[in-house]
Structure formats: C-alpha cells, structure tokens
Amino acid sequence: MLGIRIHGRGGQGAVVASKILAKAYFRQGLFVQAFPAFGMERRGAPVAAYVRVDVTRARARGEITNPDVCVVLDPKLLELVDVTKGLASESILILNYPVASNAPTFKAVGIQAVVNANEIALTHGLGSRLAPIVNTVILGAYAKVVRKPLLEMQNLIEAIKESVPSKQKQNAAAAYQAYELVEIQEKI
Amino acid sequence: MKKVIMGTEAAALAAVLARVQVVAAYPITPQTVTVEELSNYVATGELEAEFLSVESEHSAMAACVGASATGCRTFTATSSHGLALMHEMLHHAAGGRLPIVMLNANRALSPPWNLYCDHTDSLSQRDTGWIQLYCSDVQDVLDSILIAYKVAEQAMLPIMINLDGFYLTHTSEIVDIPSQMEVDRYLPAYQPAEKVDPDAPSTYGAVCGADLYASLKCRRQKDMLAVEEAWLEAANDFANAFGRLHPTVEAYMSEDAEVVIVTIGTAGGAALLAAQSLRREGVAAGSLRLGLIRPFPKRSFTEAVKGAKHIVVLDRDISFGAEGIVAQEIKACLYGRSFAQVHGFVAGIGGNDITPEKLIEMVRQALSGTGDSVFLGESTWVEVIV
Known part of the structure; x- marks a missing residue:
C-alpha cells in the first residue's frame, strides 16, 4: 500500500487534493480511499487528509500513522505541526517553500522535494497573495517526485478537471509548471 | 459506471436511483452533503421530487410521515442531534407503518460538542420501531438504500441506514453506480395497499382502547421479527442483479x-x-x-x-x-x-x-x-x- 498524508489549513484545499489524488490513481486502475481529518473544522486551522492507494481494497480506515509520502501545503505549518511524524528513511516529503535552498532539511526522510507553489499559483491567478490556492500546484510536483506507483500527468490533469469546477486550464498549467520546477533533494 | 465518491454523495445518488418522490430534510454535519446534493438534483430536474426545506428535524420527519402516508416514496437524512430531535416522530413513522428510508450519519451527542463518529445517536433510538442497518463502506451505503426500499415497502416499516460520521460520510472510495434501468428492474415503483386519499377519506391513527392497541403492537413485533429473513431475501435478489451481497x-x-x-x-x-x-x-x-x-x-x-x-x-x-x-x-x-x-x-x-x-x-x-x-x-x- 502507498500511504499519503497531506497537511494544510482549513480552506487551503488539502481535502480536495486528497480527492484529486484518489481519482487520478483510480484512473490507473488502482484501489483508492481518501479521508480527511478536520480537527476542529475551522478555516485556517491545521487539517490533514489521507490517501490509501493499493492493488486491493483498503480495509483499514482513518489516520495513516506511517505514510510513504507527506505533502505540506503551507510553509508556516512547519513551525506548528511535526510533519515528519511517522515518516521513515524511505519516505518522501514534499514542501511548498519560497526558496528551495532556504528550506529546512528534514533528516528523517529519504527524499525531500521543494517547490515554490505560492509563486506558481499566483502566476496562474489561483487565489490571492495572502491566500494562494496551491493544492493542484503541489500535486504537479507530486507527480514528478513519487515514482512508485508512477502517476501519469494526464490522469492527474483529468482528475483535477473532475474535482475543480473553476479555472481548470490555469490549474492544469500550474500543475505542469510545478512538475518542471520542483527541486528534488535525494539523500544517499 | 465506477466513480470515486464520498458516502454522503453515494446516499444522495441512491435516493435519485430509487426515484424518491419526496425529500424533507434539514442539513447537519456530517450529513450536509447529502441534503445539498439532493436539493441540487431536484433543482436541475435530475430527480423529479418535492424537496421540502424544513425548519427542524422534527418537522422533517413530520413531513416525511405525511408524504409517506399519501403513498409517496420518501427519503430524509440526519445525524446526531437532528435524530434526537426527531425522536417523537420516529415512533409515529413506525407506528403508522410508513416505509420511509432515512440516512443517519453517526455522530457524537453533546455536551461536550463533538462532530465525530459515535453510535449512541442511533442506538439510543433502537426502541422506536425502526429497522436499523449499519454500513461498512461507501458501496454498502448506496446498495443498502436500494435494498432498504424493497424491504421497507414489503414490511411496511421505516428503515434507518447508518453510516459512520467522517469514516464514511467524508471518505471517498470507488463505487459501482448501477444504471437507472437496472435499479428500476430491481426496485419498481411503490404501490401502497392503502394511502391517504382526499377522494376516499378514512381515519388513520385514531384513538383506540387497550385490546386493539396491544394487538396492533403485537402484529408490528411479528412483522419486525420477519425482517431478518426479508432482508436476506432482498439482499439475495440484489446480489443476483448486481453481483454484490450485503448480508445481515x-x-x-x-x-x-x-x-x-x-x-x-x-x-x-x-x-x-x-x-x-x-x-x-x-x-x-x-x-x-x-x-x-x-x-x-x-x-x-x-x-x-x-x-x-x-x-x-x-x-x-x-x-x-x-x-x-x-x-x-x-x-x-x-x-x-x-x-x-x-x-x-x-x-x-x-x-x-x-x-x-x-x-x-x-x-x-x-x-x-x-x-x-x-x-x-x-x-x-x-x-x-x-
């Protein structure tokens, strides 16, 4: 099973991102389950969403305690939430961070990838400077970084179209740009 | 057709496929999406039904009781405090022998305030005379609502379909959505033996003495006990038609x-x-x-x-x-x-x-x-x- 955890804030689209990933992998014939953990369900409060991807139907539910991939939508969350909780030396961490070289390094994980999703979102008119909408952007980076199982960009774009009612072209273009721009820091 | 949808979306789709004629519901977390979706299906004409936006859950169930008594296939959805507010009307629906199907998203009761999964809401309504079923996954939610109408309309008893708050209401999974034609074949239109009809007036729920009251309750118990077998039979028919078995x-x-x-x-x-x-x-x-x-x-x-x-x-x-x-x-x-x-x-x-x-x-x-x-x-x- 591939377990994915997405950290965001209420209103940032972490839950939608989890559904997009589920729908994209479903297009590749895999079994999927997406589940949100809202906490106190308030706009701006930290939220997490989980995705299970497998070759058989998932029987487990709820939080994934040892995810293979962790995605962080908001750089400020790194100060609030232990995003490496449950991650291991083979895990992948994907961060939205303004400058890759300034991003904190998390030693616990095998691969750390950084993309300036805020900037890409604004370039494509997704959200505002104070509240950029980065969920589809960071999924473009995800498709580049996560290789097993490989997520075809075409399936990701179709899933975005299915889940995001407005600015579909901009969301797709932003995802492609993140795919190109993400910086992958692999540890040896 | 297979799609990745949430439990609340599956429930609304099931109501559409069952061709429900009246929906009276009040939104509450974590059931809200079901009510939003149904309201939308009625607005777009995908569901030809009367959608009643009511002021409370007590009114929602009262409206369902009235609608079902006139012979309409009736649906509602609620959760937790909403279900508690319906309590009086739940007895009325069961005693009136009305085959209403209701979705209940299992959620904790306050205080302290909590939106998450807990079964005390529905289990504390155990003795109201409703058939109660608990779902295991999102497919189970969609399928069980279809089976429920079959069983309810045969037993003339209401059914509460329960799904775990968030673990099913907000979880997206792959669901095989049957076609309208297939569902119509499995679940034909509701043909009540009796219904409230202004052209042929009669009295329902009148005052009665102990002898008849006790006998009516005893008959209801007999019919309720027969539901275990009735469910198995309806579930077998469903399995033959759709290839998925939902046993008791x-x-x-x-x-x-x-x-x-x-x-x-x-x-x-x-x-x-x-x-x-x-x-x-x-x-x-x-x-x-x-x-x-x-x-x-x-x-x-x-x-x-x-x-x-x-x-x-x-x-x-x-x-x-x-x-x-x-x-x-x-x-x-x-x-x-x-x-x-x-x-x-x-x-x-x-x-x-x-x-x-x-x-x-x-x-x-x-x-x-x-x-x-x-x-x-x-x-x-x-x-x-x-």
Whole structure:
C-alpha cells in the first residue's frame, strides 16, 4: 500500500487534493480511499487528509500513522505541526517553500522535494497573495517526485478537471509548471 | 459506471436511483452533503421530487410521515442531534407503518460538542420501531438504500441506514453506480395497499382502547421479527442483479474461531485485519460485523458464533449505568443458547480511530484477563483518563 498524508489549513484545499489524488490513481486502475481529518473544522486551522492507494481494497480506515509520502501545503505549518511524524528513511516529503535552498532539511526522510507553489499559483491567478490556492500546484510536483506507483500527468490533469469546477486550464498549467520546477533533494 | 465518491454523495445518488418522490430534510454535519446534493438534483430536474426545506428535524420527519402516508416514496437524512430531535416522530413513522428510508450519519451527542463518529445517536433510538442497518463502506451505503426500499415497502416499516460520521460520510472510495434501468428492474415503483386519499377519506391513527392497541403492537413485533429473513431475501435478489451481497451479518473465519471480534459500522474492516493478524500468531480468531441491529439478526448471528468461547464486542456507544449497547444485544441474544463469554469494550467514541492493533490488544486483554484499561460496569474502556 502507498500511504499519503497531506497537511494544510482549513480552506487551503488539502481535502480536495486528497480527492484529486484518489481519482487520478483510480484512473490507473488502482484501489483508492481518501479521508480527511478536520480537527476542529475551522478555516485556517491545521487539517490533514489521507490517501490509501493499493492493488486491493483498503480495509483499514482513518489516520495513516506511517505514510510513504507527506505533502505540506503551507510553509508556516512547519513551525506548528511535526510533519515528519511517522515518516521513515524511505519516505518522501514534499514542501511548498519560497526558496528551495532556504528550506529546512528534514533528516528523517529519504527524499525531500521543494517547490515554490505560492509563486506558481499566483502566476496562474489561483487565489490571492495572502491566500494562494496551491493544492493542484503541489500535486504537479507530486507527480514528478513519487515514482512508485508512477502517476501519469494526464490522469492527474483529468482528475483535477473532475474535482475543480473553476479555472481548470490555469490549474492544469500550474500543475505542469510545478512538475518542471520542483527541486528534488535525494539523500544517499 | 465506477466513480470515486464520498458516502454522503453515494446516499444522495441512491435516493435519485430509487426515484424518491419526496425529500424533507434539514442539513447537519456530517450529513450536509447529502441534503445539498439532493436539493441540487431536484433543482436541475435530475430527480423529479418535492424537496421540502424544513425548519427542524422534527418537522422533517413530520413531513416525511405525511408524504409517506399519501403513498409517496420518501427519503430524509440526519445525524446526531437532528435524530434526537426527531425522536417523537420516529415512533409515529413506525407506528403508522410508513416505509420511509432515512440516512443517519453517526455522530457524537453533546455536551461536550463533538462532530465525530459515535453510535449512541442511533442506538439510543433502537426502541422506536425502526429497522436499523449499519454500513461498512461507501458501496454498502448506496446498495443498502436500494435494498432498504424493497424491504421497507414489503414490511411496511421505516428503515434507518447508518453510516459512520467522517469514516464514511467524508471518505471517498470507488463505487459501482448501477444504471437507472437496472435499479428500476430491481426496485419498481411503490404501490401502497392503502394511502391517504382526499377522494376516499378514512381515519388513520385514531384513538383506540387497550385490546386493539396491544394487538396492533403485537402484529408490528411479528412483522419486525420477519425482517431478518426479508432482508436476506432482498439482499439475495440484489446480489443476483448486481453481483454484490450485503448480508445481515458479515462473518470472517468465525466457523472455527475461539474468539470472535464483533463490530458494527466501519470498524468491521479493522476487525477483519485484526483477526488475520491473530491467526498468523496462532490465535483462532474471527470477526463478525453486524449489518442489521434492529431486528437483531438472531439466526445468522448465533449460527456464525456457535463455536466461539470468547466474543469481544466493540461498542462505539454507552448506555450509562449499564454497558455498551451492542454488548447488551449480544448477551440478550446468546442467553441460554451459548456458553461463550462476552467481553464488552467501549472505544472509538467521539472520533478515535479503531485500528487492528487496538482490537488485537482488546482480544489479548479479554483472553488473559489483564490490562491497564478501565473496567466499569460490564465494559472495559480504552484510551480514557478517569
């Protein structure tokens, strides 16, 4: 099973991102389950969403305690939430961070990838400077970084179209740009 | 056609496929999406139905009672406090022999305020005369609503379809959505034997004395007890048409099990994984998920656990001053029929995840009689500070 955890804030689209990933992998014939953990369900409060991807139907539910991939939508969350909780030396961490070289390094994980999703979102008119909408952007980076199982960009774009009612072209273009721009820091 | 959708979306789709004619509902977390979707389906004309936006859940059920009495296929959805507010009308729907189908998203009752999964809301409505079913996954939600109309309209009794708050309401899974043509074949239009008709007036729910009152209640009990078999039959028809079986109890390796973990709702998945794990360690474990809880599926249940020495019951609910409600049901069912020891555990209330690891620990505690959990009344509470 591939377990994915997405950290965001209420209103940032972490839950939608989890559904997009589920729908994209479903297009590749895999079994999927997406589940949100809202906490106190308030706009701006930290939220997490989980995705299970497998070759058989998932029987487990709820939080994934040892995810293979962790995605962080908001750089400020790194100060609030232990995003490496449950991650291991083979895990992948994907961060939205303004400058890759300034991003904190998390030693616990095998691969750390950084993309300036805020900037890409604004370039494509997704959200505002104070509240950029980065969920589809960071999924473009995800498709580049996560290789097993490989997520075809075409399936990701179709899933975005299915889940995001407005600015579909901009969301797709932003995802492609993140795919190109993400910086992958692999540890040896 | 297969799609990735949430439990609340699956429920709304099921109501559309069942061609419900009246929807009266009030939104409440975590059921809200069902009401939003249905309102939208009616607005776009995809569902030809009367959508009644009511001012409370009591009114929602009152409107459903009225609509169903006129012979319309009727649907509503609620959760937690909304269900509690309906309480009086639940009796009215069952006593009026009205085949209403209602979705209930299982959620904790306040205080303290909590939006997450807990079964006390529906289990505390156990004695209102509604058939109660608990779903295991999102497909189960869609399919069970279709089966429910078949059973309800045959038994002339209302059915509450329960789905775990968030674990099903907000979880997206792959769902096989049947075509309208296939559903129409399985579930033809509702043809009531009797209905309120202004052109042929008659009296319903009139005052009556003890003799007739008791007889009517006794007949209702007889019809309610027949529902276990009726459900199995309707589920078999469904399996023949759609290839998916939704039995009254879902047993896994229980035939030769010494210890069986019993759950309702989504925890059945974790129980199955726990049983697999325990088997690998040499413990003869099995699992059983109760689908129906009213009527209690006595025949299927006793048959499935007949060899068990220990039954570990997970309750995501509590009857204060007694114990977990599912454990009570199981003890009542097995009394005089089995020597199995019933070990009740109260866990996962107010939103705690139920994992295979937690269930394995419960089995260990039950078999060894030791552990650092809190034993109160007849139940063991886990993950609590007292």
